[in-house]
Amino acid sequence: MKRFYAIVLVLCLLLSGCHMRFTHRDEIPPVSRDLEVHYVDVGQADCIFLRCDGKTMLIDGGNVEDSNLVVSYLLSQSVTKLDYVVNTHAHEDHVGGLPGVMAVFEVGAVWCPVTEYSSSCFEDFANYADQQYLELTLPEPGSTYELGQAQVTVLGPVKEYDDTNDTSIVLRVDHGDNSFLFTGDAEETSEKDILDYGMDVSATVLKLGHHGSDTSTCYQWLRAVAPEYAVIQVGEGNTYGHPHEVVMSRLRDADVQVFRTDLQGHIVCRSDGEGVTFTTNKNAPVTNPTQKTENLIGNKNSGKFHLPECSGLPKEENRVFFASYEEATAAGYAPCGNCLG
Numbered sequence: 001m002k003r004f005y006a007i008v009l010v011l012c013l014l015l016s017g018c019h020m021r022f023t024h025r026d027e028i029p030p031v032s033r034d035l036e037v038h039y040v041d042v043g044q045a046d047c048i049f050l051r052c053d054g055k056t057m058l059i060d061g062g063n064v065e066d067s068n069l070v071v072s073y074l075l076s077q078s079v080t081k082l083d084y085v086v087n088t089h090a091h092e093d094h095v096g097g098l099p100g101v102m103a104v105f106e107v108g109a110v111w112c113p114v115t116e117y118s119s120s121c122f123e124d125f126a127n128y129a130d131q132q133y134l135e136l137t138l139p140e141p142g143s144t145y146e147l148g149q150a151q152v153t154v155l156g157p158v159k160e161y162d163d164t165n166d167t168s169i170v171l172r173v174d175h176g177d178n179s180f181l182f183t184g185d186a187e188e189t190s191e192k193d194i195l196d197y198g199m200d201v202s203a204t205v206l207k208l209g210h211h212g213s214d215t216s217t218c219y220q221w222l223r224a225v226a227p228e229y230a231v232i233q234v235g236e237g238n239t240y241g242h243p244h245e246v247v248m249s250r251l252r253d254a255d256v257q258v259f260r261t262d263l264q265g266h267i268v269c270r271s272d273g274e275g276v277t278f279t280t281n282k283n284a285p286v287t288n289p290t291q292k293t294e295n296l297i298g299n300k301n302s303g304k305f306h307l308p309e310c311s312g313l314p315k316e317e318n319r320v321f322f323a324s325y326e327e328a329t330a331a332g333y334a335p336c337g338n339c340l341g
């Protein structure tokens with residue numbers, strides 16, 4: 001009998017030990033295992049910030065004039081270090097803001113398709129990389145890298161090109177059931193070469209190539225990617241006419257829900273490994289006219305969301321927009337008792 005009590009005592013001690021450990025762990029705020037993808041509104045240019053498990057990646061940095069905006073955006077997200085800085089290709093609307101970013105943040109690695117390009121902003125970029133003793137490297141197609149729980153796969157470029165847009169580094173980032181595709185300004189030639197190479201390009205969310213130009217997002221590419229959502233980084237009233245109507249109509253035919261930085265400002269997509277949630281800082285998220293638009297308006301202060309006709313809408317600066325009831329509740333918002341009760 002004594003031995004029985006001794007065993008019970010040992011079990012109790014073990015259990016209480018476990019219990020204490022669990023309690024202790026609860027007290028530490030967990031690092032989010034969600035993958036956040038921020039399509040930062042830098043007008044007619046690209047800038048995407050990714051974070052998962054505290055690991056960070058910046059893909060492009062907008063134009064030179066966007067440098068301060070990008071730095072303050074990252075500071076507002078409490079970023080202290082960038083594990084990866086990717087310059088998809090050497091054009092100013094992709095590399096321009098990066099020197100300013102690299103002057104402020106510690107960087108782990110820099111990816112770029114070229115080591116030299118004759119423009120002052122690219123030279124600045126190369127100099128700032130040099131100051132942090134970083135080499136501009138082009139990762140091998142097919143190679144993979146960890147970004148916390150997310151995995152980054154290099155899909156392109158699979159060949160060398162004279163056309164700078166086609167030299168764009170193309171990445172797929174997988175997080176649970178969700179995948180994100182980042183294409184820079186890769187055009188049809190590179191898209192088809194990546195498909196011919198046999199890369200798996202399927203993705204939940206596609207960052208459209210070259211700001212929605214008809215030189216990218218060819219039919220075969222769109223069919224292979226088969227995205228549910230597309231994000232277009234494009235400037236309001238740009239002189240190129242981006243996004244081109246032929247691309248928008250391809251997206252409509254493929255039943256893809258479209259987000260645009262010229263209309264919605266900063267677009268943040270969050271993956272919990274199962275679903276994705278979009279939030280935008282202005283206007284309603286859905287711009288595909290063939291789809292039903294649900295302009296649900298959230299109040300950042302109260303955590304409630306409303307129909308646009310509700311009498312209790314928040315002030316402009318406190319608004320956040322959702323495409324659907326599900327997206328609003330997934331983001332932690334509760335329906336307004338008046339308009340949605």
Ligand SMILES: [Zn+2]
Pocket residue numbers: 045046091093094184185210211
């Ligand atoms: Zn561009």
Ligand SMILES: [Zn+2]
Pocket residue numbers: 089091164165185
């Ligand atoms: Zn370009």
